[in-house]
Amino acid sequence: MCVCLQGYDLIGITETWWDGSYDWSVGMEGYRFFRKDRQGRQGGGVTLYVNDQLECMELHLGMDEELTESLWVRIKGSAGAGDIIARVCYRPPDQRDQAHEALYRQTAAASHSQALVLMGDFNHPDICWRDNIAGHKQSRKFLEYVDDNFLFQVIEEPMRRGAMLDLVLTNKEGLVGDVKLKGSLGCSSHQMVEFKILRAVRRARSKLTTLDFRRADFGLFRDMLGRIPWDKALERRGAQDSWLIFKGHLLQAQE
Structure with a gap:
């Protein structure tokens, strides 16, 4: 029913x-x-x-x-x-x-x-x-x-x-x-x-370039970040500095 x-x-x-x-x-x-x-x-x-x-x-x-x-x-x-x-x-x-x-x-x-x-x-x-x-x-x-x-x-x-x-x-x-x-x-x-x-939904095409993470090698990505001596890299750093250091390494590995 x-x-x-x-x-x-x-x-x-x-x-x-x-x-x-x-x-x-x-x-x-x-x-x-x-x-x-x-x-x-x-x-x-x-x-x-x-x-x-x-x-x-x-x-x-x-x-x-x-x-x-x-x-x-x-x-x-x-x-x-x-x-x-x-x-x-x-x-x-x-x-x-x-x-x-x-x-x-x-x-x-x-x-x-x-x-x-x-x-x-x-x-x-x-x-x-x-x-x-x-x-x-x-x-x-x-x-x-x-x-x-x-x-x-x-x-x-x-x-x-x-x-x-x-x-x-x-x-x-x-x-x-x-x-x-x-x-x-x-x-x-x-x-x-x-x-x-919502199969009929159509999104406007964006001209912004984005990375296709579905094709990423996450094993290599984790390995690269795992090689970084984080304790030493972040020693005596504040929250903002630590974030910038982490972000830099993350973007470098992403590239």
Whole structure:
């Protein structure tokens, strides 16, 4: 009923808990759907429904896909708008480091897309998105991965007991907007998140030259900055002088 009333183009669901016994009941008229059930144990699972008026295809990145509960779909854009890559993901609270790394490799490979929208339950309740800090090691690693891939987290309101578990991330500022929390569906303890993908947005062309950090060698960048004896370079320097010294080394390494 909710789908019929709202007419959504894209619907992502996490923790479906589906298996083969649900094959007859999961389709929706007017939608093409993709699903990935958890194998070998109960729970988990993700699915994506895409309006059948949109041309789309599932993507297989070939990077330890069996380790992650996520789906990738490329949706063909209208003339001149470009394609959109959408992903729905569920990260169990007890997910192992190996699965984390697989998820990060997949996202890094897809982040070169012009338009990327990631959504799902990432289960990082200890992250403070306002200050970009986290208490647990895996959450700090997740923040690092978000920064390294130039992703924007667009949800601002906590959804479940004051925590943000369900997130929407994008690699293009202004691509996702009008984010709303729509209350719980059925007996779920999570809230539905509604948002718009602003594919028709056109930005004025800037004549300002900028660096393409997506092609940067960050390993070399870190290595160059790591060689600098910071304790000696900043010894007895005030805040302003220290900042100027750091900025100089940063820009030199950037070049």
